[in-house]
Amino acid sequence: MTVKKETKPGTVPQTMNAVVRREYGPVDNVHIETIDTPAPGPGQVLIEVHAAGIDRGQWHVMAGRPFLMRLAGFGITRPKNPVLGLDVSGRVVAVGDGVDRFSEGDEVFGVANGSFANYTIADATKLAAKPEAISHEQAAVATVSGITALQAITDVGKLRTGQSVLVIGASGGVGSYVVQLAKALGARVTGVASGAKGDLVRSIGADDFIDYTSTDYLNGSKTFDMITDIGGRNPLRKLRRALAEKGTLVIVGGEGGGRWTGGIGRQIRALMLSPFLSQRLTMFISSESRELIERLSEFLESGQVVPAVGRTYSFDQVPQAIADLDAGRALGKSVLTVR
């Protein structure tokens, strides 16, 4: 396979290493392969990967669970793209036809399907210039979780300055961005995670911390203007008890909701119930766009949001990284260092 334009002749090799799984299933399916370096098509760029973020979503695309997600374009019986990874930070080494926003040599970050590799292709519309203020490792863990967090509290939740926000799952990928973005937007933030993660949650700016393993924080003794529900899969009736009379619940996700639908029924029930309540119950599926990545980038450039990089892993440690994430051992965002 040939690469259209190269920074210098011979810079981009014909083959590369990539972390792949050819079938959906357990982490044992994940291994390193030498495969052809991809070539950018129209509207795409080829990125030399410096670092790639490892998030919860990678467990799902590895396992093919919930089954519903396979219908969303990932491949019904086996993965369409065998290479794992979505979050990326690196350098553009070739551009496809019709791309005028980026040139060879530009440092970029964003989403690229198959970023756990030496090189990956990305749609130019899903990238932004890497903020100079942050490292490639930090940029690599920013997009997937950061734009989800940004949409949750702004476009969907419509957070206003001075409001109180409960972040359920504050120590994880999405939650660590919700805490920081909500603080940057002038909210008072209470973060929920297991006790061992309390120091992290406070260090990223939460005003208060609650350990969900020892506290019944949804008993109604305290209410919040907004709840972002990222972990724990609490029932709606409990979440509503801790929501102010005119408060907003934004359901982001939560693990363990069943093999077929991942428990999406809770989100659907929230949407159906909401019109009959003074409280607003809502959910969303994160979208990826240049506009969102650039909005996030402003917070990263200004230092108002600092990606909470946790452990770094090498190519051969990716199976371990995914297992750590699945077991709740990750602290903040895990990153694969490629260069």
Ligand SMILES: NC(=O)c1ccc[n+]([C@@H]2O[C@H](COP(=O)([O-])OP(=O)(O)OC[C@H]3O[C@@H](n4cnc5c(N)ncnc54)[C@H](OP(=O)(O)O)[C@@H]3O)[C@@H](O)[C@H]2O)c1
């Ligand atoms: N709607 C969307 O478009 C969208 C986009 C991205 C992600 N998601 C979903 O959002 C969820 C979170 O993703 P993530 O990347 O942030 O995952 P993550 O990094 O694994 O973080 C999960 C968080 O939930 C907390 N948690 C776990 N069990 C809990 C419980 N019983 N009660 C309260 N908190 C609990 C964890 O705290 P401890 O580690 O201390 O247990 C951690 O802070 C996933 O289900 C993911 O699929 C949805």
